[in-house]
Amino acid sequence: xxxxxxxNNFNKIILELDKLExxxxxxxxxxxxxSKNLRKDFWDNDINFLILLVVAxxxxxxxxxxxxxxxxxLLEDYVDVIEMLGAIFVPKLTADYYEKLTDEIQLxxxxxxIEKKWDIINSSSDSEKSFIEIFDDVFSNxxxxxxxxxxxxxxxxxxLCRVVDGWGHNTDRFIPWPNKTxxxxxxxxxxxxxxxxxxxPQIYSDELSLNEYICLEExxxxxxxxxxFCLFEPLVKGKILDLSYNDIELATIKRSLDIHGRDIKxxxxxxxxxxxxxxxxxxxxxxxxxxxxxxxxxxxxxxKVVEDAVAKQYLKMVCNTIYKKVDEKDEIGKEKxxxxxxxxxxxxxxxxxxxxxxxxxRTNKVVGKNxxxxxxxxxxxxxxxxxxxxx
Numbered sequence: 001x002x003x004x005x006x007x008n009n010f011n012k013i014i015l016e017l018d019k020l021e022x023x024x025x026x027x028x029x030x031x032x033x034x035s036k037n038l039r040k041d042f043w044d045n046d047i048n049f050l051i052l053l054v055v056a057x058x059x060x061x062x063x064x065x066x067x068x069x070x071x072x073x074l075l076e077d078y079v080d081v082i083e084m085l086g087a088i089f090v091p092k093l094t095a096d097y098y099e100k101l102t103d104e105i106q107l108x109x110x111x112x113x114i115e116k117k118w119d120i121i122n123s124s125s126d127s128e129k130s131f132i133e134i135f136d137d138v139f140s141n142x143x144x145x146x147x148x149x150x151x152x153x154x155x156x157x158x159x160l161c162r163v164v165d166g167w168g169h170n171t172d173r174f175i176p177w178p179n180k181t182x183x184x185x186x187x188x189x190x191x192x193x194x195x196x197x198x199x200x201p202q203i204y205s206d207e208l209s210l211n212e213y214i215c216l217e218e219x220x221x222x223x224x225x226x227x228x229f230c231l232f233e234p235l236v237k238g239k240i241l242d243l244s245y246n247d248i249e250l251a252t253i254k255r256s257l258d259i260h261g262r263d264i265k266x267x268x269x270x271x272x273x274x275x276x277x278x279x280x281x282x283x284x285x286x287x288x289x290x291x292x293x294x295x296x297x298x299x300x301x302x303x304k305v306v307e308d309a310v311a312k313q314y315l316k317m318v319c320n321t322i323y324k325k326v327d328e329k330d331e332i333g334k335e336k337x338x339x340x341x342x343x344x345x346x347x348x349x350x351x352x353x354x355x356x357x358x359x360x361x362r363t364n365k366v367v368g369k370n371x372x373x374x375x376x377x378x379x380x381x382x383x384x385x386x387x388x389x390x391x
Contacts, residue, residue, distance in 0.1 A: 009046040016053035023060060023074065024067040030075055033108045037101055038082070041093065048089040056081045075105050096251075103250040110317035118322055121340040131340075132347060135318075139351065142311040143241070149308050150315075152242050152357060154234035159202075160195040160371060160379060163215035167226050167388045171381035174230040182334035184326070185356065185372045187342040193379060194218070195232055197357055197371035207389065210366060217362035218370065221391050231385035236378050238354035240371070245312075245319040246359035247367045253312045260305045268296040325361045349374055 017039065021031045043049050059081050064070045083098040117124065117131035124130040129137070143150045162174045179191040186192040196218070202210035212229050221227055272292065273279055282289040326337045348356065354375065360368030373379055 009050055013043070013046065013050050013053060016050065016057055019057050020053065020078075023064070023078075024070050026068075026070070027072070027075060027109070029112050030105050030108045034075065034078065034101075034105060037104070041097070042086070042090055045089070052082070052085045052089050055085060072109060075109070076102065079105070099251050100249070103254075107250060107317060107320050111321045114318055114321040118340050121343050132343065135344070136347070138311050138314055142307045144351065146304060146308055146311075147239075150242060150311070152240045153237035154240060154355075154379075155199075155237075156233060157199070158234060159198045159200065159209075159211050160232040160234065161209075161211035161215050161229055162193075162195050162232060162381075163212070163219050163221070163227050163229050165225070165227060167228055169228050169230075169386065171230060171383060171386065173228075174232075174381045174386075176376055182331055182338050182342075184338055184341050184358075185345045187338075187346075191376055192345075193232075193373040193376040195371045195373070195379070196360075197369045204366065210368065212387075212389070213366070214360050214363075214368040214370065216391055217360060217368070220362070223391055226388065226390055229385075229387045229389070231382045232379040233382050234379045236354070238373070238378055239352055240355045240357060241348060241353050242357045243315065243319055244357050244359045244369050245316045246323075246369070248316065250313065250316055253309055253316060256305065257309045260302060260309075264297055264300045267300045268293060271296055319359070323359055323361045345372075345374070354378060 017035050020038075021028070021035050023031055038049075038053075042052065056078060060074065060078055063077060064074050067074065079098060079102050083095075086093050086098070114131070117134070121131045124133075164173055176191050176193055179186055180188055182188060183192070183194070185194075196211040196214040198211055204210045204213040208216070215229060216227065219227070272282065272289075282292070322340070324337075326334065328334050328337055345356070355371060355373040355378070357369055357371050360366075360370055
C-alpha cells in the first residue's frame with residue numbers, strides 16, 4: 001500500500017513526465033522515448049527522481065521558452081542536464097549509459113523522418129529529396145566508391161540455409177519455384193533466392209543451429225510440424241550489399257570519427273611542437289598559428305574515413321527504420337508492406353548489386369541475418385546436407 005506521501009510523489013512525477021513529453025510537438029516521439037527510458041532507469045527512489053525531473057524541466061523551460069521553434073538541440077540539452085543530475089542521484093549510471101541514451105533518441109528522430117520518406121520512396125511530401133534520391137547520393141558518392149567497406153563477397157565457408165515443409169525431399173525441392181506472390185524483396189513475377197546467413201556455424205539450441213532457427217522463424221514454422229533444411233554453396237562471390245546493421249551500435253560507428261579526430265590532433269600537435277624555435281615563433285604570432293593548425297588539419301584529414309562513417313550512420317538509421325515484422329496474409333496487405341523494398345531492390349539491381357544481407361525481423365532472441373540473391377543460380381543446394389526435424 002502507498003502512503004499519502006508516496007502517492008503525492010507518484011502523482012507529481014507523472015505530472016513532470018507529462019510535462020517532459022509535451023515540451024515540443026515537433027519531437028513528440030523522441031520525448032516519449034526519453035520519458036520511457038527515465039522511468040525505467042531512474043525511478044528507484046521517488047523523491048530523488050522527482051527532484052531530478054523538476055530541476056531538468058525548469059532548466060529546459062528557461063532555455064527554450066518558445067518550443068514551437070526549437071531544434072534537435074533541445075533533446076541533447078535535456079540529456080546533458082539529466083547526466084549532470086544523474087551523477088548526484090544515480091551515480092551507478094556511467095557515461096556510456098548517456099551516450100547510448102543519446103543514440104537511441106537520435107535513432108528515434110531519424111526513424112520519424114525516414115519512415116515518412118520510406119512510405120513514399122520515389123517522391124517527397126516536402127521540398128526535400130525523396131528517400132531513393134538520398135539513398136542514391138549515399139550509394140553513388142560513398143558506398144559504390146568504397147566497396148570493401150559496404151559489400152560482402154560470398155565465401156565457400158559461409159553458412160547458407162533454406163527450409164521447406166515436410167520430409168523426404170531431394171535437393172531440387174529447395175530451389176525456389178517461379179514466384180507469383182509478394183515477398184520482402186521481390187515483387188510478383190521475380191524469383192529471388194532467400195537464405196539464412198552467417199559467416200561461421202553457430203549453435204542456437206541442442207536441436208537447432210542458429211541458421212536453422214532463423215529459417216524456421218522466417219518461415220513462420222508451427223510447433224509439431226515436420227521441416228527439412230538444406231545448406232547452399234555460393235557459386236559466385238557476387239556484389240552483396242550489407243544492409244543488416246543489427247549487430248553494430250550507432251556509438252561504435254561514431255567512435256571511428258572520434259578516433260580519427262584524436263589522431264589528427266596528435267599529429268598536428270607533434271608537428272607544431274617538433275622544433276622549439278617554431279613554438280616561440282607561433283607564441284608571438286597567434287594568427288599564423290591558427291593558419292598553420294588549419295593547414296595541417298586539412299593535411300591529415302582522411303576524407304574516406306569521414307565518408308564511410310557518415311554513410312554507415314545513415315545505413316544504421318535506415319535499417320533501424322525499415323525492417324518490421326510483416327504478418328499480412330493477403331496480397332494487398334503484403335504489396336503495401338513490401339512496395340518500398342521492391343523499389344529499392346530494383347534500384348540496387350540496376351546498380352549491379354547481386355544480393356542483400358538483411359536482419360531477421362521475426363525474433364529478437366538472437367541477432368539473426370538473412371541473404372537474398374537476385375539470381376537464384378548464384379548458389380546451389382549441397383548434396384547430402386538435407387536434415388529433417390520435427391519443430
